[in-house]
Amino acid sequence: MGSLAIGQRSLGDPRIGFPLWPPLTDGCPRTSTADVAYPVDVDYDYERAGAELYPALLPPLPAPGLGEGRTPLVELEPGVFVKDESRNPTWSHKDRLNRCTVSAAVGVGAAGVVVASSGNHGASAAAYAARAGLPCVVITGPEPQPGVVAFLRAYGAVVMAVPWEGRWPLMRRIAERAGLHPVSSTTVTHTGHPFGPEGYKTIAYEIHADLGTPEAVFVPTGYGELLYGIAKGFTELRRLGRARRVPRMIACEPAAAAPLVKALREGVPAAHVEVGATDAGSIVSPVSGYRGVLAVRSSDGRALAVTDPQLRAAQAELARAGLWTELAGAAGLAGLRALGPVEGPVVCVATSSGLKNPVRDSAPAPAVVTDWAQAARILTASGHFQL
């Protein structure tokens, strides 16, 4: 059996349906307003779903894969599990999304893909486009890090540095004029690509297969696509009678912005905030998306704002357990620790590899050691060793 996807459905008004093709990359054309854009969602013929969730409950996937997903669930302490998404082809969770979005590009016969990103999303899109034989344009912020540029160019992407205010219009124009399929949001209120969260559903399927249904899932949250995708996966498992409930979805945003916290507090579909200073650049955003609101509300979850010191503490805790994450990737555990003891089991999603942290040249170089006396001093000073 192939994909059971049968259409797209507006999240602004679920009574409004659309055909599956073409994917509505600008969000719902019926319910979106000048102020708020609403996403559309892929709908399936659930009545026909059998024992196998893959590929039945994914969109059609004509783009070849790279062995994404099937990441391990590592037990950090009794009842606390880490879903380590750094084990994906480009070492972040974004690969699950891009397998689906690049498949949409292949499905519509696009000449290539275009993506706006200064990090994980762009590199992942570039890799899946390369694998599918499609060119990829990545629109970064005005001053991308050299490591990110090298990462993007390795996959052959055409990289353009664009001031943020010009991002959306330029992206739409490139898409139109060069016939490229956008695989990131083209709207200010985040709608993203309708196929994107479908890739993230597999995280729910995998957690359920490994652990059953946890009490809660703590998710690093920027626009809420990952949060929504995991919630949708568990919701499907409940609908199919495989799970009795959906875990509480806990969105963990950087306190420097936290638009979803604001949207939920104010009861609005999406909120705008000022962005303060943070090193969690991968998930900081001045605007949220409606998917985040839906995921938290439908699961009796909540949104938490975590500070950079809390992120650093969580990153260090994970690394001291052998799991080194990008700073933003530790937001799930940071949220759990901020909340204090909760009933388990819980899963913290760790989204990305610590190798993506910027290298600080200012960090002290290790001492050069040429004799035992020097070594002994260092060993003693570390506090770990008795000589």
Next chain:
Amino acid sequence: MGSLAIGQRSLGDPRIGFPLWPPLTDGCPRTSTADVAYPVDVDYDYERAGAELYPALLPPLPAPGLGEGRTPLVELEPGVFVKDESRNPTWSHKDRLNRCTVSAAVGVGAAGVVVASSGNHGASAAAYAARAGLPCVVITGPEPQPGVVAFLRAYGAVVMAVPWEGRWPLMRRIAERAGLHPVSSTTVTHTGHPFGPEGYKTIAYEIHADLGTPEAVFVPTGYGELLYGIAKGFTELRRLGRARRVPRMIACEPAAAAPLVKALREGVPAAHVEVGATDAGSIVSPVSGYRGVLAVRSSDGRALAVTDPQLRAAQAELARAGLWTELAGAAGLAGLRALGPVEGPVVCVATSSGLKNPVRDSAPAPAVVTDWAQAARILTASGHFQL
């Protein structure tokens, strides 16, 4: 059923056996000479092996895991598969080894581990030691890259920069005086840790489960531990009647050194060479180890020397298929391409993530684009797009 490991056996003379504990980290005490050190190997009670290879044919593993292994086999072209070892906990194949070597440290009740490495091996040892609650000392070369130091320190390792000529004596002294277990070689002719290649055997088991027995396996080769471990895994499958043959093991060394090529040509157990300039620092070595000779000879394989331009071409080819590797990690495919068309299926092992490549600050920054005319020029110049 637990581990079926029953002892250690000299590779210098397989008639000579030793108990399983303690692991003989300085190689075989009976056959090694002042000129050549011989490794020891873990032996199993193969008669009792049943359907499950894990954990029967691994050493006892008291150190907790991090979800290492089970990496995907990605088809690059018909008959050519890439085993992507960048999907491991610290994003290289070394995690398979260190699960076993750190388990040895736990098994002997060591106060910690010590490792000499300027890269993947050290970071992996640091992660597994951290996971096991043991301190870790990493002895790097005299000028480790800042990115590597950050990687090691993330896991809490104590990092010492040591001139290469002082490495072995200092490492042995640290091990003795602080009660640390060495998880990398303590001998000049490479013997390594007896448990190390056991971890690599699982690559053979996984390839066999996914693909059957390929015609050949192309392996980035430094000291030959990975090469030997994969060969041993297939040899065990043949011994157990699951496979009819062992694939040809093709060692792929950087042409800047290539001691295994020399050892095989001269018919000696290990060779010393001058080391020329290369960017494949992860696998360049002035001396080989006897395991490499055994793996190539016993499988009717061969050793190839690949140049830096060949490595770069293979790295680019993999990245354009969505798999970005460390330069040294592309040596397997570089070897296959150097050899010309071969009968398939073949597997090229890709050992490590492209995120570990040093970032060149000299690389050109992307153009800053503020209007469509600039974007159009860049798109046209790329040769990919018609506007």
